[in-house]
Amino acid sequence: MKASSRRTVTTSALAVTTAGLMALGLGTASAHVNVSPASTTAGGYTQLNFSVPSESDTALTEKIEVQLPTDSPFTSVRAKPVEGWTAEVVRGDLPEPVEIDGTTITEGVLSVVWTADSEEDSLSADEYQIFSLSVGRLPAEGTTVTLPAIQTYSDGSVSSWDEVAEEGAEEPESPAPSFVTTAETEEGGHGHDAAATDEADAADTEQASATESTSTQPVIWVALAAGLLGLAAGVLALVRTRSTK
Numbered sequence: 001m002k003a004s005s006r007r008t009v010t011t012s013a014l015a016v017t018t019a020g021l022m023a024l025g026l027g028t029a030s031a032h033v034n035v036s037p038a039s040t041t042a043g044g045y046t047q048l049n050f051s052v053p054s055e056s057d058t059a060l061t062e063k064i065e066v067q068l069p070t071d072s073p074f075t076s077v078r079a080k081p082v083e084g085w086t087a088e089v090v091r092g093d094l095p096e097p098v099e100i101d102g103t104t105i106t107e108g109v110l111s112v113v114w115t116a117d118s119e120e121d122s123l124s125a126d127e128y129q130i131f132s133l134s135v136g137r138l139p140a141e142g143t144t145v146t147l148p149a150i151q152t153y154s155d156g157s158v159s160s161w162d163e164v165a166e167e168g169a170e171e172p173e174s175p176a177p178s179f180v181t182t183a184e185t186e187e188g189g190h191g192h193d194a195a196a197t198d199e200a201d202a203a204d205t206e207q208a209s210a211t212e213s214t215s216t217q218p219v220i221w222v223a224l225a226a227g228l229l230g231l232a233a234g235v236l237a238l239v240r241t242r243s244t245k
Helices: 003-023 193-202 204-243
Strands: 034-037 046-053 061-067 076-079 085-100 103-116 128-136 144-146 149-153 158-161 178-180
Touching: 034 178, 046 061, 046 149, 061 128, 076 085, 076 103, 085 128
Parallel strands: none
Antiparallel strands: 034 046, 046 128, 061 103, 061 149, 076 128, 085 103, 144 178, 149 158
16 A cells, blocks of 8 residues: 555544544533532531632632532531632521521531632643532431532632532533432441541542543543544545555
């Protein structure tokens, strides 16, 4: 087979693959703020890891606020320090009093706000950061814990990740981070927050990687399919080239 024919086959395969990827929109895959809990056991304590990507091509992410439940408030909330960022735990009155273990609660932690200490510490379009909270106790089994997030950019624009996904419906454009609590363990599920934090700290890197892997799995499968289409096109071009000799 002549070199020019081989180049034709290769070019055809690459063209088909590239066209497939562009048609499927892989170059514009979106990301959003999501949460990965170290544990979801009802009645227990856990570490919540929020993965925050910066999506703006013209501005920096300089502040992120995570709003906490007020109908089943956490009685313990601790923010893990992040270098270059200052965390503020915001406390205030609950919309309505809540009874927890026989005690009526009227105040609680409403949100946690992380603010970049300087422009240098803010997140650019090709960066992300993990912000972590140790919280407890988690509400009853089967409860959807929704944690709306507000992302503020250096140009004053705001992205609100606060849309609640409905069962059976497509994911909304700006979904709120959330998770569902699971059954208590035989021991009762009431672990101590410090122990939960220590265990979760050791798994921070692994959880961050798992989060990214999960969010990119559909893209990988689609890219593989497009690659196979390109390979098939290349083989077809090869057969046609030989048949025309």
